[in-house]
Amino acid sequence: MTQIIPPFLQPGDEVAILSPASFPPTDNWKQGVEVLENWGLRVRNAPNYLSRHHGLGGTDAERLSDLQQMLDDPSIKAIFPIRGGYGVSRLLDSLDFSGFVSSPKWIVGFSDITALLCELDSIGYASVHGPMPHNFCQKGGESALQNLHSLLFEGNVSVTAPAHALNRLGEASAEIIGGNLSLLCHLVGSSTFASTEGKILFIEEIGERLYHVDRMLLQLKRAGYFQNLAGLILGGFTDCNEASLTIGKSAYELVAEHTSGTSFPIAFDFPAGHIPNNQPVLFGVKSKLLVNSQKVQLTVI
Structure with a gap:
Protein backbone atom coordinates (compact mmCIF):
# COMPACT_ATOMS: atom_id res chain seq x y z
CA MET A 1 0.00 0.00 0.00
CA THR A 2 1.44 3.35 -1.05
CA GLN A 3 1.25 5.78 1.83
CA ILE A 4 -0.24 9.25 1.42
CA ILE A 5 2.24 12.04 2.19
CA PRO A 6 0.76 15.16 3.85
CA PRO A 7 1.59 18.52 2.26
CA PHE A 8 5.00 19.81 3.28
CA LEU A 9 4.98 22.82 5.58
CA GLN A 10 5.31 26.43 4.49
CA PRO A 11 5.95 29.58 6.51
CA GLY A 12 2.63 30.91 7.76
CA ASP A 13 1.12 27.46 8.30
CA GLU A 14 -0.71 26.85 11.55
CA VAL A 15 0.41 23.89 13.67
CA ALA A 16 -0.81 22.50 16.98
CA ILE A 17 0.84 21.43 20.22
CA LEU A 18 -0.90 19.11 22.67
CA SER A 19 -0.23 16.44 25.30
CA PRO A 20 -1.84 13.14 24.23
CA ALA A 21 0.39 11.16 26.61
CA SER A 22 2.06 12.59 29.75
CA PHE A 23 2.26 16.25 30.74
CA PRO A 24 5.55 18.17 30.30
CA PRO A 25 7.59 18.03 33.54
CA THR A 26 9.44 21.29 32.83
CA ASP A 27 9.00 24.45 30.75
CA ASN A 28 11.53 23.28 28.15
CA TRP A 29 8.66 22.93 25.68
CA LYS A 30 8.41 26.74 25.54
CA GLN A 31 11.77 26.82 23.76
CA GLY A 32 10.34 24.28 21.34
CA VAL A 33 7.43 26.58 20.58
CA GLU A 34 9.90 29.40 19.90
CA VAL A 35 11.67 27.12 17.41
CA LEU A 36 8.40 26.46 15.57
CA GLU A 37 7.64 30.18 15.51
CA ASN A 38 11.16 30.92 14.23
CA TRP A 39 10.41 28.48 11.40
CA GLY A 40 7.60 30.86 10.44
CA LEU A 41 4.80 28.67 11.80
CA ARG A 42 1.81 29.85 13.80
CA VAL A 43 1.42 27.71 16.91
CA ARG A 44 -1.98 26.90 18.39
CA ASN A 45 -2.23 25.44 21.88
CA ALA A 46 -4.85 22.72 22.19
CA PRO A 47 -7.40 23.57 24.93
CA ASN A 48 -6.08 21.00 27.42
CA TYR A 49 -2.43 21.01 26.42
CA LEU A 50 -1.18 21.62 29.98
CA SER A 51 -3.84 19.65 31.84
CA ARG A 52 -2.81 17.07 34.42
CA HIS A 53 -4.57 13.94 35.57
CA HIS A 54 -2.33 11.81 37.72
CA GLY A 55 0.74 11.27 35.49
CA LEU A 56 -1.12 11.97 32.25
CA GLY A 57 -1.65 15.17 30.29
CA GLY A 58 -5.30 15.36 31.30
CA THR A 59 -8.08 12.80 31.50
CA ASP A 60 -8.59 10.39 28.61
CA ALA A 61 -11.54 12.54 27.53
CA GLU A 62 -9.48 15.74 27.58
CA ARG A 63 -6.57 14.24 25.68
CA LEU A 64 -8.88 12.60 23.17
CA SER A 65 -10.80 15.83 22.63
CA ASP A 66 -7.61 17.79 21.93
CA LEU A 67 -6.21 15.24 19.50
CA GLN A 68 -9.53 14.75 17.72
CA GLN A 69 -10.05 18.49 17.35
CA MET A 70 -6.63 18.98 15.78
CA LEU A 71 -7.00 15.94 13.51
CA ASP A 72 -10.32 17.34 12.27
CA ASP A 73 -9.26 20.97 11.74
CA PRO A 74 -8.19 21.52 8.10
CA SER A 75 -6.32 24.71 9.03
CA ILE A 76 -3.87 22.69 11.18
CA LYS A 77 -1.00 21.46 8.98
CA ALA A 78 1.02 19.57 11.61
CA ILE A 79 0.55 18.21 15.12
CA PHE A 80 3.43 18.24 17.59
CA PRO A 81 2.86 16.29 20.80
CA ILE A 82 4.87 18.13 23.44
CA ARG A 83 6.33 14.89 24.81
CA GLY A 84 5.73 11.15 25.12
CA GLY A 85 5.38 9.25 28.37
CA TYR A 86 2.23 7.14 28.49
CA GLY A 87 -1.40 7.25 27.39
CA VAL A 88 -1.69 7.44 23.58
CA SER A 89 -2.76 3.84 23.09
CA ARG A 90 -5.70 4.45 25.45
CA LEU A 91 -7.09 6.82 22.78
CA LEU A 92 -6.60 4.83 19.58
CA ASP A 93 -9.93 2.99 19.49
CA SER A 94 -11.88 6.22 20.04
CA LEU A 95 -10.20 8.31 17.35
CA ASP A 96 -12.04 9.19 14.13
CA PHE A 97 -9.62 9.77 11.25
CA SER A 98 -12.20 10.85 8.66
CA GLY A 99 -11.36 14.55 9.12
CA PHE A 100 -7.64 13.75 8.97
CA VAL A 101 -8.17 11.82 5.73
CA SER A 102 -9.91 14.88 4.26
CA SER A 103 -6.99 17.14 5.27
CA PRO A 104 -3.85 15.08 6.00
CA LYS A 105 -1.24 16.68 8.22
CA TRP A 106 2.11 15.78 9.69
CA ILE A 107 2.33 14.18 13.09
CA VAL A 108 5.78 14.22 14.67
CA GLY A 109 6.93 12.37 17.77
CA PHE A 110 8.56 9.33 19.32
CA SER A 111 8.43 7.22 22.49
CA ASP A 112 4.75 6.74 23.44
CA ILE A 113 3.77 8.56 20.22
CA THR A 114 4.90 5.34 18.48
CA ALA A 115 1.32 4.12 18.95
CA LEU A 116 -0.09 7.01 16.92
CA LEU A 117 2.57 6.77 14.22
CA CYS A 118 1.85 3.06 13.77
CA GLU A 119 -1.90 3.76 13.61
CA LEU A 120 -1.29 6.31 10.85
CA ASP A 121 0.83 3.79 8.97
CA SER A 122 -1.93 1.19 9.26
CA ILE A 123 -4.44 3.51 7.57
CA GLY A 124 -1.97 4.54 4.87
CA TYR A 125 -0.40 7.86 5.94
CA ALA A 126 3.19 8.95 6.37
CA SER A 127 4.47 10.47 9.61
CA VAL A 128 7.74 11.44 11.29
CA HIS A 129 9.49 9.67 14.14
CA GLY A 130 11.49 12.54 15.57
CA PRO A 131 12.08 15.09 18.31
CA MET A 132 9.23 16.86 20.09
CA PRO A 133 9.03 20.43 21.43
CA HIS A 134 9.97 19.42 24.97
CA ASN A 135 13.37 18.20 23.74
CA PHE A 136 13.89 20.33 20.62
CA CYS A 137 16.62 22.40 22.25
CA GLN A 138 18.65 19.88 24.22
CA LYS A 139 22.39 20.07 23.73
CA GLY A 140 23.52 17.69 21.02
CA GLY A 141 20.22 17.82 19.15
CA GLU A 142 21.03 20.69 16.79
CA SER A 143 21.58 18.53 13.71
CA ALA A 144 18.42 16.52 14.37
CA LEU A 145 16.37 19.71 14.63
CA GLN A 146 17.84 21.09 11.41
CA ASN A 147 17.05 17.82 9.61
CA LEU A 148 13.51 17.83 11.00
CA HIS A 149 13.01 21.26 9.44
CA SER A 150 14.39 20.03 6.10
CA LEU A 151 12.12 17.01 6.18
CA LEU A 152 8.93 18.87 7.07
CA PHE A 153 9.48 21.82 4.73
CA GLU A 154 11.35 20.24 1.81
CA GLY A 155 10.68 16.53 2.05
CA ASN A 156 14.28 15.42 2.02
CA VAL A 157 16.82 14.29 4.56
CA SER A 158 19.89 12.07 4.60
CA VAL A 159 21.50 10.88 7.82
CA THR A 160 24.94 9.28 7.99
CA ALA A 161 26.21 7.28 10.95
CA PRO A 162 29.51 5.53 11.71
CA ALA A 163 29.97 1.84 11.02
CA HIS A 164 29.31 -0.55 13.91
CA ALA A 165 31.02 -3.88 14.54
CA LEU A 166 27.71 -5.77 14.57
CA ASN A 167 26.34 -4.22 11.38
CA ARG A 168 25.22 -6.54 8.62
CA LEU A 169 26.19 -5.04 5.27
CA GLY A 170 23.79 -4.51 2.42
CA GLU A 171 21.26 -2.15 0.86
CA ALA A 172 17.49 -1.87 1.10
CA SER A 173 14.91 0.50 -0.35
CA ALA A 174 11.58 0.31 1.44
CA GLU A 175 9.14 2.09 3.72
CA ILE A 176 10.11 2.38 7.38
CA ILE A 177 7.92 1.55 10.38
CA GLY A 178 8.59 0.97 14.07
CA GLY A 179 9.54 3.07 17.06
CA ASN A 180 9.82 2.24 20.73
CA LEU A 210 18.15 -6.28 29.47
CA TYR A 211 16.13 -9.38 30.24
CA HIS A 212 13.01 -7.33 29.44
CA VAL A 213 14.64 -6.32 26.14
CA ASP A 214 15.36 -9.99 25.46
CA ARG A 215 11.76 -10.92 26.23
CA MET A 216 10.39 -8.24 23.90
CA LEU A 217 12.75 -9.11 21.05
CA LEU A 218 11.72 -12.74 21.42
CA GLN A 219 8.08 -11.69 21.24
CA LEU A 220 8.63 -9.86 17.95
CA LYS A 221 10.67 -12.77 16.62
CA ARG A 222 8.11 -15.43 17.58
CA ALA A 223 5.30 -13.28 16.15
CA GLY A 224 7.11 -13.22 12.79
CA TYR A 225 8.07 -9.55 12.71
CA PHE A 226 11.72 -10.28 11.82
CA GLN A 227 11.01 -12.88 9.13
CA ASN A 228 10.48 -10.88 5.96
CA LEU A 229 12.06 -7.52 6.65
CA ALA A 230 13.80 -5.45 3.99
CA GLY A 231 16.14 -4.08 6.67
CA LEU A 232 16.52 -3.34 10.36
CA ILE A 233 17.70 -0.15 12.08
CA LEU A 234 18.57 -0.10 15.78
CA GLY A 235 18.52 3.31 17.41
CA GLY A 236 19.55 4.14 20.94
CA PHE A 237 19.00 1.59 23.70
CA THR A 238 19.44 4.18 26.44
CA ASP A 239 19.93 3.10 30.07
CA CYS A 240 19.10 -0.53 29.31
CA ASN A 241 21.10 -2.28 32.01
CA GLU A 242 21.53 -5.59 33.72
CA ALA A 243 19.34 -6.30 36.76
CA SER A 244 19.67 -8.87 39.53
CA LEU A 245 18.54 -11.30 36.84
CA THR A 246 21.36 -11.06 34.31
CA ILE A 247 21.23 -12.03 30.66
CA GLY A 248 24.93 -11.82 29.75
CA LYS A 249 24.56 -9.88 26.50
CA SER A 250 24.16 -6.25 25.51
CA ALA A 251 20.95 -5.07 23.86
CA TYR A 252 22.64 -5.02 20.45
CA GLU A 253 24.06 -8.51 20.98
CA LEU A 254 20.56 -9.72 21.78
CA VAL A 255 19.27 -8.22 18.53
CA ALA A 256 22.08 -9.92 16.60
CA GLU A 257 21.19 -13.24 18.24
CA HIS A 258 17.48 -13.02 17.49
CA THR A 259 18.01 -11.99 13.85
CA SER A 260 20.58 -14.70 13.08
CA GLY A 261 19.56 -16.76 10.06
CA THR A 262 18.08 -13.75 8.27
CA SER A 263 19.83 -11.91 5.45
CA PHE A 264 18.58 -8.30 5.46
CA PRO A 265 20.97 -5.41 6.22
CA ILE A 266 21.13 -4.32 9.86
CA ALA A 267 22.37 -0.95 11.16
CA PHE A 268 23.23 -0.71 14.86
CA ASP A 269 23.56 2.46 16.95
CA PHE A 270 21.74 4.69 14.47
CA PRO A 271 21.30 8.22 15.87
CA ALA A 272 17.60 8.16 16.75
CA GLY A 273 15.56 7.48 19.86
CA HIS A 274 15.85 8.63 23.46
CA ILE A 275 19.14 10.39 22.79
CA PRO A 276 19.99 14.07 22.24
CA ASN A 277 20.84 13.45 18.57
CA ASN A 278 17.37 12.09 17.77
CA GLN A 279 17.43 12.27 13.99
CA PRO A 280 14.06 12.31 12.22
CA VAL A 281 13.01 9.11 10.48
CA LEU A 282 10.27 9.32 7.86
CA PHE A 283 7.73 6.53 8.27
CA GLY A 284 5.67 5.26 5.36
CA VAL A 285 7.80 6.69 2.54
CA LYS A 286 10.40 4.71 0.65
CA SER A 287 13.88 5.34 1.98
CA LYS A 288 17.24 3.84 1.08
CA LEU A 289 19.28 2.16 3.79
CA LEU A 290 22.96 1.67 2.91
CA VAL A 291 25.16 -0.30 5.29
CA ASN A 292 28.77 -0.74 4.21
CA SER A 293 32.09 -1.17 5.98
CA GLN A 294 32.61 2.61 6.25
CA LYS A 295 29.21 3.99 7.24
CA VAL A 296 25.44 3.75 7.48
CA GLN A 297 23.37 6.11 5.38
CA LEU A 298 19.60 6.55 5.45
CA THR A 299 18.15 8.71 2.68
CA VAL A 300 14.59 9.57 1.74
CA ILE A 301 14.19 8.56 -1.91
Whole structure:
Protein backbone atom coordinates (compact mmCIF):
# COMPACT_ATOMS: atom_id res chain seq x y z
CA MET A 1 0.00 0.00 0.00
CA THR A 2 1.44 3.35 -1.05
CA GLN A 3 1.25 5.78 1.83
CA ILE A 4 -0.24 9.25 1.42
CA ILE A 5 2.24 12.04 2.19
CA PRO A 6 0.76 15.16 3.85
CA PRO A 7 1.59 18.52 2.26
CA PHE A 8 5.00 19.81 3.28
CA LEU A 9 4.98 22.82 5.58
CA GLN A 10 5.31 26.43 4.49
CA PRO A 11 5.95 29.58 6.51
CA GLY A 12 2.63 30.91 7.76
CA ASP A 13 1.12 27.46 8.30
CA GLU A 14 -0.71 26.85 11.55
CA VAL A 15 0.41 23.89 13.67
CA ALA A 16 -0.81 22.50 16.98
CA ILE A 17 0.84 21.43 20.22
CA LEU A 18 -0.90 19.11 22.67
CA SER A 19 -0.23 16.44 25.30
CA PRO A 20 -1.84 13.14 24.23
CA ALA A 21 0.39 11.16 26.61
CA SER A 22 2.06 12.59 29.75
CA PHE A 23 2.26 16.25 30.74
CA PRO A 24 5.55 18.17 30.30
CA PRO A 25 7.59 18.03 33.54
CA THR A 26 9.44 21.29 32.83
CA ASP A 27 9.00 24.45 30.75
CA ASN A 28 11.53 23.28 28.15
CA TRP A 29 8.66 22.93 25.68
CA LYS A 30 8.41 26.74 25.54
CA GLN A 31 11.77 26.82 23.76
CA GLY A 32 10.34 24.28 21.34
CA VAL A 33 7.43 26.58 20.58
CA GLU A 34 9.90 29.40 19.90
CA VAL A 35 11.67 27.12 17.41
CA LEU A 36 8.40 26.46 15.57
CA GLU A 37 7.64 30.18 15.51
CA ASN A 38 11.16 30.92 14.23
CA TRP A 39 10.41 28.48 11.40
CA GLY A 40 7.60 30.86 10.44
CA LEU A 41 4.80 28.67 11.80
CA ARG A 42 1.81 29.85 13.80
CA VAL A 43 1.42 27.71 16.91
CA ARG A 44 -1.98 26.90 18.39
CA ASN A 45 -2.23 25.44 21.88
CA ALA A 46 -4.85 22.72 22.19
CA PRO A 47 -7.40 23.57 24.93
CA ASN A 48 -6.08 21.00 27.42
CA TYR A 49 -2.43 21.01 26.42
CA LEU A 50 -1.18 21.62 29.98
CA SER A 51 -3.84 19.65 31.84
CA ARG A 52 -2.81 17.07 34.42
CA HIS A 53 -4.57 13.94 35.57
CA HIS A 54 -2.33 11.81 37.72
CA GLY A 55 0.74 11.27 35.49
CA LEU A 56 -1.12 11.97 32.25
CA GLY A 57 -1.65 15.17 30.29
CA GLY A 58 -5.30 15.36 31.30
CA THR A 59 -8.08 12.80 31.50
CA ASP A 60 -8.59 10.39 28.61
CA ALA A 61 -11.54 12.54 27.53
CA GLU A 62 -9.48 15.74 27.58
CA ARG A 63 -6.57 14.24 25.68
CA LEU A 64 -8.88 12.60 23.17
CA SER A 65 -10.80 15.83 22.63
CA ASP A 66 -7.61 17.79 21.93
CA LEU A 67 -6.21 15.24 19.50
CA GLN A 68 -9.53 14.75 17.72
CA GLN A 69 -10.05 18.49 17.35
CA MET A 70 -6.63 18.98 15.78
CA LEU A 71 -7.00 15.94 13.51
CA ASP A 72 -10.32 17.34 12.27
CA ASP A 73 -9.26 20.97 11.74
CA PRO A 74 -8.19 21.52 8.10
CA SER A 75 -6.32 24.71 9.03
CA ILE A 76 -3.87 22.69 11.18
CA LYS A 77 -1.00 21.46 8.98
CA ALA A 78 1.02 19.57 11.61
CA ILE A 79 0.55 18.21 15.12
CA PHE A 80 3.43 18.24 17.59
CA PRO A 81 2.86 16.29 20.80
CA ILE A 82 4.87 18.13 23.44
CA ARG A 83 6.33 14.89 24.81
CA GLY A 84 5.73 11.15 25.12
CA GLY A 85 5.38 9.25 28.37
CA TYR A 86 2.23 7.14 28.49
CA GLY A 87 -1.40 7.25 27.39
CA VAL A 88 -1.69 7.44 23.58
CA SER A 89 -2.76 3.84 23.09
CA ARG A 90 -5.70 4.45 25.45
CA LEU A 91 -7.09 6.82 22.78
CA LEU A 92 -6.60 4.83 19.58
CA ASP A 93 -9.93 2.99 19.49
CA SER A 94 -11.88 6.22 20.04
CA LEU A 95 -10.20 8.31 17.35
CA ASP A 96 -12.04 9.19 14.13
CA PHE A 97 -9.62 9.77 11.25
CA SER A 98 -12.20 10.85 8.66
CA GLY A 99 -11.36 14.55 9.12
CA PHE A 100 -7.64 13.75 8.97
CA VAL A 101 -8.17 11.82 5.73
CA SER A 102 -9.91 14.88 4.26
CA SER A 103 -6.99 17.14 5.27
CA PRO A 104 -3.85 15.08 6.00
CA LYS A 105 -1.24 16.68 8.22
CA TRP A 106 2.11 15.78 9.69
CA ILE A 107 2.33 14.18 13.09
CA VAL A 108 5.78 14.22 14.67
CA GLY A 109 6.93 12.37 17.77
CA PHE A 110 8.56 9.33 19.32
CA SER A 111 8.43 7.22 22.49
CA ASP A 112 4.75 6.74 23.44
CA ILE A 113 3.77 8.56 20.22
CA THR A 114 4.90 5.34 18.48
CA ALA A 115 1.32 4.12 18.95
CA LEU A 116 -0.09 7.01 16.92
CA LEU A 117 2.57 6.77 14.22
CA CYS A 118 1.85 3.06 13.77
CA GLU A 119 -1.90 3.76 13.61
CA LEU A 120 -1.29 6.31 10.85
CA ASP A 121 0.83 3.79 8.97
CA SER A 122 -1.93 1.19 9.26
CA ILE A 123 -4.44 3.51 7.57
CA GLY A 124 -1.97 4.54 4.87
CA TYR A 125 -0.40 7.86 5.94
CA ALA A 126 3.19 8.95 6.37
CA SER A 127 4.47 10.47 9.61
CA VAL A 128 7.74 11.44 11.29
CA HIS A 129 9.49 9.67 14.14
CA GLY A 130 11.49 12.54 15.57
CA PRO A 131 12.08 15.09 18.31
CA MET A 132 9.23 16.86 20.09
CA PRO A 133 9.03 20.43 21.43
CA HIS A 134 9.97 19.42 24.97
CA ASN A 135 13.37 18.20 23.74
CA PHE A 136 13.89 20.33 20.62
CA CYS A 137 16.62 22.40 22.25
CA GLN A 138 18.65 19.88 24.22
CA LYS A 139 22.39 20.07 23.73
CA GLY A 140 23.52 17.69 21.02
CA GLY A 141 20.22 17.82 19.15
CA GLU A 142 21.03 20.69 16.79
CA SER A 143 21.58 18.53 13.71
CA ALA A 144 18.42 16.52 14.37
CA LEU A 145 16.37 19.71 14.63
CA GLN A 146 17.84 21.09 11.41
CA ASN A 147 17.05 17.82 9.61
CA LEU A 148 13.51 17.83 11.00
CA HIS A 149 13.01 21.26 9.44
CA SER A 150 14.39 20.03 6.10
CA LEU A 151 12.12 17.01 6.18
CA LEU A 152 8.93 18.87 7.07
CA PHE A 153 9.48 21.82 4.73
CA GLU A 154 11.35 20.24 1.81
CA GLY A 155 10.68 16.53 2.05
CA ASN A 156 14.28 15.42 2.02
CA VAL A 157 16.82 14.29 4.56
CA SER A 158 19.89 12.07 4.60
CA VAL A 159 21.50 10.88 7.82
CA THR A 160 24.94 9.28 7.99
CA ALA A 161 26.21 7.28 10.95
CA PRO A 162 29.51 5.53 11.71
CA ALA A 163 29.97 1.84 11.02
CA HIS A 164 29.31 -0.55 13.91
CA ALA A 165 31.02 -3.88 14.54
CA LEU A 166 27.71 -5.77 14.57
CA ASN A 167 26.34 -4.22 11.38
CA ARG A 168 25.22 -6.54 8.62
CA LEU A 169 26.19 -5.04 5.27
CA GLY A 170 23.79 -4.51 2.42
CA GLU A 171 21.26 -2.15 0.86
CA ALA A 172 17.49 -1.87 1.10
CA SER A 173 14.91 0.50 -0.35
CA ALA A 174 11.58 0.31 1.44
CA GLU A 175 9.14 2.09 3.72
CA ILE A 176 10.11 2.38 7.38
CA ILE A 177 7.92 1.55 10.38
CA GLY A 178 8.59 0.97 14.07
CA GLY A 179 9.54 3.07 17.06
CA ASN A 180 9.82 2.24 20.73
CA LEU A 181 10.28 -1.48 21.37
CA SER A 182 7.95 -1.59 24.39
CA LEU A 183 5.19 0.10 22.40
CA LEU A 184 5.66 -2.17 19.40
CA CYS A 185 5.31 -5.25 21.60
CA HIS A 186 2.29 -3.63 23.26
CA LEU A 187 0.68 -3.26 19.80
CA VAL A 188 1.39 -6.81 18.56
CA GLY A 189 -1.85 -8.59 17.73
CA SER A 190 -3.71 -5.38 16.88
CA SER A 191 -4.49 -3.79 13.51
CA THR A 192 -2.27 -0.85 14.55
CA PHE A 193 0.90 -2.91 14.04
CA ALA A 194 -0.14 -5.88 11.95
CA SER A 195 2.87 -6.55 9.73
CA THR A 196 6.42 -5.51 8.92
CA GLU A 197 6.72 -7.60 5.75
CA GLY A 198 8.83 -5.91 3.09
CA LYS A 199 9.57 -2.91 5.31
CA ILE A 200 12.58 -1.53 7.15
CA LEU A 201 11.92 -1.89 10.87
CA PHE A 202 13.27 0.76 13.25
CA ILE A 203 13.56 -0.01 16.97
CA GLU A 204 14.75 2.02 19.98
CA GLU A 205 14.31 1.74 23.74
CA ILE A 206 15.01 3.43 27.04
CA GLY A 207 15.22 2.31 30.65
CA GLU A 208 14.37 -1.38 30.22
CA ARG A 209 16.27 -4.15 31.95
CA LEU A 210 18.15 -6.28 29.47
CA TYR A 211 16.13 -9.38 30.24
CA HIS A 212 13.01 -7.33 29.44
CA VAL A 213 14.64 -6.32 26.14
CA ASP A 214 15.36 -9.99 25.46
CA ARG A 215 11.76 -10.92 26.23
CA MET A 216 10.39 -8.24 23.90
CA LEU A 217 12.75 -9.11 21.05
CA LEU A 218 11.72 -12.74 21.42
CA GLN A 219 8.08 -11.69 21.24
CA LEU A 220 8.63 -9.86 17.95
CA LYS A 221 10.67 -12.77 16.62
CA ARG A 222 8.11 -15.43 17.58
CA ALA A 223 5.30 -13.28 16.15
CA GLY A 224 7.11 -13.22 12.79
CA TYR A 225 8.07 -9.55 12.71
CA PHE A 226 11.72 -10.28 11.82
CA GLN A 227 11.01 -12.88 9.13
CA ASN A 228 10.48 -10.88 5.96
CA LEU A 229 12.06 -7.52 6.65
CA ALA A 230 13.80 -5.45 3.99
CA GLY A 231 16.14 -4.08 6.67
CA LEU A 232 16.52 -3.34 10.36
CA ILE A 233 17.70 -0.15 12.08
CA LEU A 234 18.57 -0.10 15.78
CA GLY A 235 18.52 3.31 17.41
CA GLY A 236 19.55 4.14 20.94
CA PHE A 237 19.00 1.59 23.70
CA THR A 238 19.44 4.18 26.44
CA ASP A 239 19.93 3.10 30.07
CA CYS A 240 19.10 -0.53 29.31
CA ASN A 241 21.10 -2.28 32.01
CA GLU A 242 21.53 -5.59 33.72
CA ALA A 243 19.34 -6.30 36.76
CA SER A 244 19.67 -8.87 39.53
CA LEU A 245 18.54 -11.30 36.84
CA THR A 246 21.36 -11.06 34.31
CA ILE A 247 21.23 -12.03 30.66
CA GLY A 248 24.93 -11.82 29.75
CA LYS A 249 24.56 -9.88 26.50
CA SER A 250 24.16 -6.25 25.51
CA ALA A 251 20.95 -5.07 23.86
CA TYR A 252 22.64 -5.02 20.45
CA GLU A 253 24.06 -8.51 20.98
CA LEU A 254 20.56 -9.72 21.78
CA VAL A 255 19.27 -8.22 18.53
CA ALA A 256 22.08 -9.92 16.60
CA GLU A 257 21.19 -13.24 18.24
CA HIS A 258 17.48 -13.02 17.49
CA THR A 259 18.01 -11.99 13.85
CA SER A 260 20.58 -14.70 13.08
CA GLY A 261 19.56 -16.76 10.06
CA THR A 262 18.08 -13.75 8.27
CA SER A 263 19.83 -11.91 5.45
CA PHE A 264 18.58 -8.30 5.46
CA PRO A 265 20.97 -5.41 6.22
CA ILE A 266 21.13 -4.32 9.86
CA ALA A 267 22.37 -0.95 11.16
CA PHE A 268 23.23 -0.71 14.86
CA ASP A 269 23.56 2.46 16.95
CA PHE A 270 21.74 4.69 14.47
CA PRO A 271 21.30 8.22 15.87
CA ALA A 272 17.60 8.16 16.75
CA GLY A 273 15.56 7.48 19.86
CA HIS A 274 15.85 8.63 23.46
CA ILE A 275 19.14 10.39 22.79
CA PRO A 276 19.99 14.07 22.24
CA ASN A 277 20.84 13.45 18.57
CA ASN A 278 17.37 12.09 17.77
CA GLN A 279 17.43 12.27 13.99
CA PRO A 280 14.06 12.31 12.22
CA VAL A 281 13.01 9.11 10.48
CA LEU A 282 10.27 9.32 7.86
CA PHE A 283 7.73 6.53 8.27
CA GLY A 284 5.67 5.26 5.36
CA VAL A 285 7.80 6.69 2.54
CA LYS A 286 10.40 4.71 0.65
CA SER A 287 13.88 5.34 1.98
CA LYS A 288 17.24 3.84 1.08
CA LEU A 289 19.28 2.16 3.79
CA LEU A 290 22.96 1.67 2.91
CA VAL A 291 25.16 -0.30 5.29
CA ASN A 292 28.77 -0.74 4.21
CA SER A 293 32.09 -1.17 5.98
CA GLN A 294 32.61 2.61 6.25
CA LYS A 295 29.21 3.99 7.24
CA VAL A 296 25.44 3.75 7.48
CA GLN A 297 23.37 6.11 5.38
CA LEU A 298 19.60 6.55 5.45
CA THR A 299 18.15 8.71 2.68
CA VAL A 300 14.59 9.57 1.74
CA ILE A 301 14.19 8.56 -1.91
